[in-house]
Amino acid sequence: MLAVLKKDxxxxxxxxxxxxxxLFYIPFLIFTVDSYDPKMLYFTIIVTFAYLTSLSSFYxxxxxxxxxxxxxxxxxxxxxxxxxxxxxxxxxxxxIVYAGIYLWIINLAGxxxxxxxxxxxIFKAIPIVMLIISIIFPAYILFEPRIAQIINMxxxxxxxxxxxxxxxxxxxxxxxxxxxxxxxSLTYLAIIMYLLSLLLSMVLYQKKDx
Amino acid sequence: xxxxxxxxxxxxxFKDFKLDSISFKLEPGYIMGFIGPNGAGKSTxxxxxxxxxxxxxxxxxxxxxxxxxxxxxxxxxxxxxxxQNYYYEDLTINQMRNIVASFYSKWDDKQFNHYMSQFNxxxxxxxxxxxxxxxxxxxxxxxxSHHADLIIMDEPTSGLDPVFRREILDILYDIIQDENxxxxxxxxxxxxLEKIADYITFIxxxxxxxxxxxxxxxxxxxxxxxxxxxxxDSTRKxxxxxxxxxxxxxxLTDDLDLFKRNFGxxxxxxxxxxxxxxxxxxxx
Amino acid sequence: MRIIVSNSSNEPIYEQISKQIKGMILxxxxxxxxxxxxxxGLAKELQISVITxxxxxxxxxxxxxxxxxxGKGSYVAGQNKELMREKKLKIIEDKLIEVVRESKxxxxxYEEIEEMLKILFQEV
Numbered sequence: 001m002l003a004v005l006k007k008d009x010x011x012x013x014x015x016x017x018x019x020x021x022x023l024f025y026i027p028f029l030i031f032t033v034d035s036y037d038p039k040m041l042y043f044t045i046i047v048t049f050a051y052l053t054s055l056s057s058f059y060x061x062x063x064x065x066x067x068x069x070x071x072x073x074x075x076x077x078x079x080x081x082x083x084x085x086x087x088x089x090x091x092x093x094x095x096i097v098y099a100g101i102y103l104w105i106i107n108l109a110g111x112x113x114x115x116x117x118x119x120x121x122i123f124k125a126i127p128i129v130m131l132i133i134s135i136i137f138p139a140y141i142l143f144e145p146r147i148a149q150i151i152n153m154x155x156x157x158x159x160x161x162x163x164x165x166x167x168x169x170x171x172x173x174x175x176x177x178x179x180x181x182x183x184x185s186l187t188y189l190a191i192i193m194y195l196l197s198l199l200l201s202m203v204l205y206q207k208k209d210x
Numbered sequence: 211x212x213x214x215x216x217x218x219x220x221x222x223x224f225k226d227f228k229l230d231s232i233s234f235k236l237e238p239g240y241i242m243g244f245i246g247p248n249g250a251g252k253s254t255x256x257x258x259x260x261x262x263x264x265x266x267x268x269x270x271x272x273x274x275x276x277x278x279x280x281x282x283x284x285x286x287x288x289x290x291x292x293x294q295n296y297y298y299e300d301l302t303i304n305q306m307r308n309i310v311a312s313f314y315s316k317w318d319d320k321q322f323n324h325y326m327s328q329f330n331x332x333x334x335x336x337x338x339x340x341x342x343x344x345x346x347x348x349x350x351x352x353x354x355s356h357h358a359d360l361i362i363m364d365e366p367t368s369g370l371d372p373v374f375r376r377e378i379l380d381i382l383y384d385i386i387q388d389e390n391x392x393x394x395x396x397x398x399x400x401x402x403l404e405k406i407a408d409y410i411t412f413i414x415x416x417x418x419x420x421x422x423x424x425x426x427x428x429x430x431x432x433x434x435x436x437x438x439x440x441x442x443d444s445t446r447k448x449x450x451x452x453x454x455x456x457x458x459x460x461x462l463t464d465d466l467d468l469f470k471r472n473f474g475x476x477x478x479x480x481x482x483x484x485x486x487x488x489x490x491x492x493x494x
Numbered sequence: 495m496r497i498i499v500s501n502s503s504n505e506p507i508y509e510q511i512s513k514q515i516k517g518m519i520l521x522x523x524x525x526x527x528x529x530x531x532x533x534x535g536l537a538k539e540l541q542i543s544v545i546t547x548x549x550x551x552x553x554x555x556x557x558x559x560x561x562x563x564x565g566k567g568s569y570v571a572g573q574n575k576e577l578m579r580e581k582k583l584k585i586i587e588d589k590l591i592e593v594v595r596e597s598k599x600x601x602x603x604y605e606e607i608e609e610m611l612k613i614l615f616q617e618v
Contacts, residue, residue: 002312003312006308007301007305010300011298011300011301065296065297065299067262068292071261073314074282074284074313075282076282209263209264210257239544383537386534386538387535389534405542406541407543408544408545423543425506425543425545481504
């Protein structure tokens, strides 16, 4: 497990495209998600950063270049999927640390006021990331990459739009109106969806032609 | 264990290609060459053995065990060498080694370092910077550093110069000194196999044409050359593959005695190379 | 020990090997009890298939020239002096048959060959 995580980290750092993304993504979000509440900005950054890096490592191993090598090593398909699902928490930690440092520097430099660490938001972020991953991971296993990418785009945009909407309308926004996103029910839903998604992914991946 | 690799009635169907009930077996201690033209199904077969593609029917046994039920323990003992496009280009050799080593129960760092120096590879270099040949040597080093008993190679020498290919063959000869290990080696460069292979399995268009000891194959086939006057419809049918020109004909046969009897000294009979056999069988 | 194989000869490689080893035994270059190279080692040195060397050794064993001990290797077998002489005679006979054939192709008469032999017996 540790080896797979180490590999993800190394790949993240070694790939030029990934590095550029990491560098410019946060400023990009700062501009687009003009939020009434700096907490929301932080939330958006953490969620999308964790989900995108998780997805990138997932794709690389499951369907991308790494799939033949990884699946030829002595590891079962189920375990690969399990590690991928478990590793999103690792990616969350990286997001929190990375975003924290980046935003802290921005704060220090006085460019704009941003929240660089917010426990409340972190706890809200975790179930949201889990929910997004629950949809995206099986999609990538089941569908061919192009279709999966479309689904990914839709989910990502949907989330961003939701955040922008929330930021703009605050209490009156669409999201606040759906009670389901309040409190503990969100966490339970996330856990259930996550586990179901894990099982589904395991079954699908075992049958998949690489 | 009687056979180190056993493929029985293996089936796989794609939209426009079918692997049609292929079967062959390999005993420990021998090298099997897997030949066929491009698109014949060589890579597909190897991917099915490694469970990268999921079979539609049939049975595959490695080390006497079902390749799906015992997938993890089997893969622990297999060293694989694929087309080099599948590597993690952004990593260094050391980083790649660290990742791979943690998966194998019998990883041997000493062996790996020995191969690194034998192949003149710098462990700190990024995989992306390696030439084709070096990438291949690197993957061979990995495949040979965890006490694997079966080495599976998918077109490992294509794109490499003959000097290089000869070096690889030398390494393979060393491996096979251990009579418990076997090598399964797919290629369309038949000259590599002419020397080293013990067995040859020839696949064409998703079907096995033959799977036999190389010596027997080279003994059974021959190239017959003669003048155009010797050809008529009945003789033409006796060839497996035939090429006619204004000046004569050249054909492949597996029935040498027939030609010797019927034409004796009027034809020139030569040994057929694996390449001849492949080309004539495919072209007809 | 000297073994040279030709890839382009029409003679199968295993036969070339067994012939050469046979020759060495008959000439006394290989003595009773001498250990032969392992089939795998020989295959590697000659860059041929293990099956080929195995076949050569199987042939030699069948004809009584060598003995294989499981786990240890192949040894030159004790040669029955009578048998060896007979085998050597057979080799000479084969060579003479070839001489006769060639002579007939050139339309040489027996007497001319006899002359040649006489001279050679004196010179060699």
